Amino acid sequence: MAKDLRYRVHKLLTPEADDRGLERFVNLLLGGLIVANVLAVVLETVEDLPFPSPGAFRAFDHLSVSVFSLEYALRLWSCTVDPRFRGRLGGRLRYVLTPMALIDLVAIVPSLIPGVDLDLRFARIVRLLRLARALKIARYSESLKVLTRVVRSKREELGITAFAGFILLMCASCGLYFAEHDAQPGIFSSIPASMWWGVTTLTTVGYGDIYPVTTAGKLIASVIAVLGIGLFALPTGILAAGFAEEMRRPRETTRTCPHCGREIGG
Secondary structure, eight states: OHHHHHHHHHHHHSOOTTOOHHHHHHHHHHHHHHHHHHHHHHHHTSTTOOSSOHHHHHHHHHHHHHHHHHHHHHHHHHGGGSGGGOSTTHHHHHHHTSHHHHHHHHHHHHHHSTTOOOOOGGGGGGGGGGGGTTTTOSTTOHHHHHHHHHHHHTHHHHHHHHHHHHHHHHHHHHHHHHHHTTTOTTTSOSHHHHHHHHHHHHTTOOOTTOOOOSHHHHHHHHHHHHHHHHHHHHHHHHHHHHHHHHHHSOOOOSOBOTTTOOBOOO
């Protein structure tokens, strides 16, 4: 009896693409509660909000934490149904250390500890990833599968590009520090402080609070700005080439399981 109930709870809390009825309702209800929590966090930062009152926000948060805590406890209790988490203690420990379980925990623990002034409610929005399967967004989307294969096939090139960007950022920050420190000691006070300028310049965003005033600094800034455009064009070209290769590749004729992604034998 307990095993059947555990299986039923696990099925209820684990969204699938073919869910109907109560399973779909429960997961969509949890998703709606997560969205409402994030919206509440956003609205709480608005001063002089006429409605709702701060007390209403606190009451809603207490209600949400109660629901999420119950959900987490039920997930922990029923996770042993999954073959990956078999075992009364070891299986549950493996489940607790999974990324989604850790996110679930981080989203509720600070609210349960008195005196902890750490608001991580915004992290609850990450839990919406659980609904990806139910809404046929992730594993059942061929476009995302193609994107995943492209990124995986080009990971070395993307990694080298990221490393080159880091080197360029360090060179830019060091160069601007030595060129501008004497002229603007309060702004370019250190190399780490100069890295803020380097990031905004390399990403071609720019920001008006930090800019060079010396001739050498302006020269360095001009070169870095041009190099930043080329640097951020590289990943675009790499991914475009990867997509072109993927489109030319013959389509797979083998069938794969939509749940685990493994090949289905004939």
